[in-house]
Amino acid sequence: MKSATTSGLPPPPLHSLHLLPRRHFNSLFAAVYTAAISSLLYRHSLKLLHSTSPISLLISLSLLISDLILAFMWCTTQAFRMNPVQRREHPESLEKALDRRDFPGLDIFICTADPYKEPPVDVVNTALSVMAYDYPAEKVSVYVSDDGGSELTMFAFMEAARFGKLWLPFCRENKVTERCPHAYFSSTYDLTAKTLEIKMMYESMKVKVESVVAKGRVSDEYISREEESQILNQYRAKDFSRQNHPSIIQVLLNSNKDVDSCGEPMPNLVYLSREKSKGSPHHFKAGALNALLRVSATMTNSPIILTLDCDMYSNDPTTAQRALCYFLDQSKSAGPGVIGSNYAYVQFPQRYHGINKADIYASEHKRLFLVNAMGLDGLKGPNYVGTGCFFNRRAFFGGPCSYVPPEASELSPDYIVDKPINGKEVFRKAHQVAGCYYENQTSWGSKIGFRYGSLVEDYYTGYRLQCEGWKSALCDPSRAAFLGDIPITINDVLNQVKRWSVGLLEVAFSKCSPLTYGSRNIGILMGLGYAHYSLLPIWSIPITIYGLVPSLALLQGLPIFPKVSEPWFWLYAFLFLGSYGQDCFDFMSTRGTFRRWWSDQRMWLMRASSAFSFGIVEYMSKCLGMETHGFNVTSKVMEDEQSQRYDDGIFEFGVPSPMFLPLASLATLNLVAFLAGLARVSKGGEFDAFFVQMFVAGFGVLNSFPIYGAMFLRRDSGRMPINTTLTSTLLVGALFVLFNKIHV
Numbered sequence: 001m002k003s004a005t006t007s008g009l010p011p012p013p014l015h016s017l018h019l020l021p022r023r024h025f026n027s028l029f030a031a032v033y034t035a036a037i038s039s040l041l042y043r044h045s046l047k048l049l050h051s052t053s054p055i056s057l058l059i060s061l062s063l064l065i066s067d068l069i070l071a072f073m074w075c076t077t078q079a080f081r082m083n084p085v086q087r088r089e090h091p092e093s094l095e096k097a098l099d100r101r102d103f104p105g106l107d108i109f110i111c112t113a114d115p116y117k118e119p120p121v122d123v124v125n126t127a128l129s130v131m132a133y134d135y136p137a138e139k140v141s142v143y144v145s146d147d148g149g150s151e152l153t154m155f156a157f158m159e160a161a162r163f164g165k166l167w168l169p170f171c172r173e174n175k176v177t178e179r180c181p182h183a184y185f186s187s188t189y190d191l192t193a194k195t196l197e198i199k200m201m202y203e204s205m206k207v208k209v210e211s212v213v214a215k216g217r218v219s220d221e222y223i224s225r226e227e228e229s230q231i232l233n234q235y236r237a238k239d240f241s242r243q244n245h246p247s248i249i250q251v252l253l254n255s256n257k258d259v260d261s262c263g264e265p266m267p268n269l270v271y272l273s274r275e276k277s278k279g280s281p282h283h284f285k286a287g288a289l290n291a292l293l294r295v296s297a298t299m300t301n302s303p304i305i306l307t308l309d310c311d312m313y314s315n316d317p318t319t320a321q322r323a324l325c326y327f328l329d330q331s332k333s334a335g336p337g338v339i340g341s342n343y344a345y346v347q348f349p350q351r352y353h354g355i356n357k358a359d360i361y362a363s364e365h366k367r368l369f370l371v372n373a374m375g376l377d378g379l380k381g382p383n384y385v386g387t388g389c390f391f392n393r394r395a396f397f398g399g400p401c402s403y404v405p406p407e408a409s410e411l412s413p414d415y416i417v418d419k420p421i422n423g424k425e426v427f428r429k430a431h432q433v434a435g436c437y438y439e440n441q442t443s444w445g446s447k448i449g450f451r452y453g454s455l456v457e458d459y460y461t462g463y464r465l466q467c468e469g470w471k472s473a474l475c476d477p478s479r480a481a482f483l484g485d486i487p488i489t490i491n492d493v494l495n496q497v498k499r500w501s502v503g504l505l506e507v508a509f510s511k512c513s514p515l516t517y518g519s520r521n522i523g524i525l526m527g528l529g530y531a532h533y534s535l536l537p538i539w540s541i542p543i544t545i546y547g548l549v550p551s552l553a554l555l556q557g558l559p560i561f562p563k564v565s566e567p568w569f570w571l572y573a574f575l576f577l578g579s580y581g582q583d584c585f586d587f588m589s590t591r592g593t594f595r596r597w598w599s600d601q602r603m604w605l606m607r608a609s610s611a612f613s614f615g616i617v618e619y620m621s622k623c624l625g626m627e628t629h630g631f632n633v634t635s636k637v638m639e640d641e642q643s644q645r646y647d648d649g650i651f652e653f654g655v656p657s658p659m660f661l662p663l664a665s666l667a668t669l670n671l672v673a674f675l676a677g678l679a680r681v682s683k684g685g686e687f688d689a690f691f692v693q694m695f696v697a698g699f700g701v702l703n704s705f706p707i708y709g710a711m712f713l714r715r716d717s718g719r720m721p722i723n724t725t726l727t728s729t730l731l732v733g734a735l736f737v738l739f740n741k742i743h744v
């Protein structure tokens with residue numbers, strides 16, 4: 001250890017915190033806005049009391065419910081606004097205080113689940129990008145979990161182990177920053193003989209892996225050694241399927257033995273496909289991560305863990321050092337090298353490559369990953385978002401002051417592994433803990449490890465860790481630490497959000513609900529913040545009502561909002577402009593553009609009226625014991641034509657999906673109502689009474705331009721399927737008739 005403190009000066013800080021000045025404005029604004037909301041609710045109650053007909057009662061009631069939900073959601077967002085902060089790390093101070101030889105061990109978990117939705121060559125790229133971390137190689141262990149139980153992925157990694165021996169020294173010697181081979185060869189790089197040679201090796205690996213995937217099987221021509229054929233034979237046993245197979249564990253690189261082409265040690269590379277059986281629940285990704293936690297404990301048991309999705313490659317080789325700035329904070333822990341801090345995890349915001357200029361699907365999720373996360377960071381810390389997150393292994397075993405030991409001492413976070421990683425004993429133990437019945441009668445998933453019970457295991461696990469007293473930190477360096485793939489069709493986007501909705505509702509209505517259990521354990525503001533997410537899907541209710549009611553009433557010539565000449569009008573104007581304005585400011589002041597903000601709010605409306613509603617329905621079906629989708633993995637495959645349209649900023653519908661129905665119906669209804677409103681005011685001068693309704697419908701129309709294009713103008717294969725267009729038109733007609741019936 002270097003002695004930075006011999007001079008008597010305190011060691012330089014490893015990280016620093018900056019409170020954002022906007023917090024003052026936010027508090028003031030919150031006070032004013034609360035007053036405005038109260039007046040609005042007052043007006044609603046008056047309206048409700050004085051409603052004269054069934055239709056006006058129905059309208060007043062629906063508007064009251066909508067505004068109550070909007071007001072509630074607005075309250076929960078205060079958690080993100082009261083104390084937003086920005087952090088900075090000082091990795092240079094870390095390197096001064098701590099010798100690289102004293103860096104703690106780092107276990108990296110990469111999850112993959114389906115070789116056809118998650119191409120193995122991409123998974124390999126992710127693995128190589130972190131194997132090449134600028135970190136002592138013998139301290140790094142990369143564990144790949146293959147829930148697809150596929151020989152294709154295994155084959156890809158056998159190839160990757162070979163190619164890695166060239167790639168790692170190449171990165172080191174040429175000081176490459178893009179350590180993901182695919183990203184490197186897609187960038188502008190120096191054309192030297194060495195580069196070309198490596199590129200050829202990479203391409204040949206890629207071609208091999210892709211052709212194996214295309215065939216669906218590793219044919220004999222690709223198997224050169226008896227050992228390889230033995231490994232692959234495990235997948236060819238009778239009755240082997242992805243839902244039903246024994247565990248497969250393979251140490252592909254062993255840092256004690258394997259060296260790269262320059263004779264330097266390689267990191268460990270371990271492939272794991274946990275045991276699966278149809279009779280035993282596998283808990284999707286959370287189950288995979290827990291198997292990884294245990295298997296890695298038997299082999300390396302490093303105190304620091306990085307979890308990565310298979311599409312999130314490293315974009316900066318020094319990222320681990322940034323995370324260490326928190327975990328090794330000397331001012332808070334027993335000393336450098338000791339993981340004694342109260343940080344359970346250090347989360348890097350998810351960032352993506354290939355997003356188009358307007359970010360049409362709001363794939364950045366800027367609020368989730370950045371704006372809100374900065375807000376929570378000023379309280380107890382950001383939520384965990386599943387990937388790009390460094391953990392303190394100890395955090396999976398009870399709170400900072402209440403250790404919960406695992407059932408076997410070899411799995412405890414302080415156990416020191418002193419046996420060879422591919423020795424018989426470790427091998428036997430590793431298979432045992434990867435078994436599908438292993439967790440029965442243990443605390444895995446409830447008190448230790450990643451938590452079960454929600455399809456958003458990341459959100460739920462982070463939340464539970466914070467409830468136990470752990471803190472977390474948001475680490476947002478200007479160069480993205482990781483870059484991932486985004487879904488490029490609206491169907492994929494909506495399906496992903498629907499899955500999230502189900503998972504969030506599972507938490508909202510569990511015994512650990514953030515509003516009750518959360519507020520008690522992490523304080524009211526953090527509780528509100530987590531409640532905001534768990535109840536996101538209820539946004540569908542006000543948005544659908546605002547999409548339907550003002551337009552239907554407009555079509556009937558029924559005014560439902562205050563006239564422009566009334567003072568109440570200004571209340572509406574303030575509430576709308578105030579919340580949109582603040583949202584826009586938050587968005588733009590965190591590396592945002594106006595265009596992307598517009599897409600973001602548009603996607604919010606689309607997600608709410610479609611995926612959130614479907615999520616609620618699916619959650620209710622699940623509660624009733626009906627069969628549901630489970631964890632439907634998002635496809636990372638990009639078809640050329642779709643890719644091209646995405647790059648051009650064109651929405652991709654294409655496939656028939658019930659989730660498009662509310663989008664198409666609301667778009668049509670708003671358009672018809674807006675035109676009818678225009679006709680009405682141009683004839684009769686009732687502009688004063690119908691302005692707000694026309695504004696709401698018009699706002700819907702403005703946000704629906706991509707939908708009209710897809711329904712009525714486009715001819716390409718990404719357009720709205722004809723059947724959806726027809727059904728939605730019929731639906732609008734039916735709604736009109738129904739509303740008309742109630743009205744008269």
Ligand SMILES: O=c1ccn([C@@H]2O[C@H](COP(=O)(O)OP(=O)(O)O[C@H]3O[C@H](CO)[C@@H](O)[C@H](O)[C@H]3O)[C@@H](O)[C@H]2O)c(=O)[nH]1
Pocket residue numbers: 111112113114118145147283284285288308309310311385386387455456457458459496500631632633634635
């Ligand atoms: O049974 C499963 C299902 C999924 N996965 C892996 O989980 C990851 C995330 O799956 P993906 O389909 O990409 O889901 P997304 O909705 O895009 O992921 C977001 O949402 C998930 C659920 O909240 C988080 O786990 C992710 O980290 C977060 O990026 C992928 O690496 C999968 O291979 C498994 O290992 N086993």
Ligand SMILES: [Mn+2]
Pocket residue numbers: 309311634
């Ligand atoms: Mn993903």
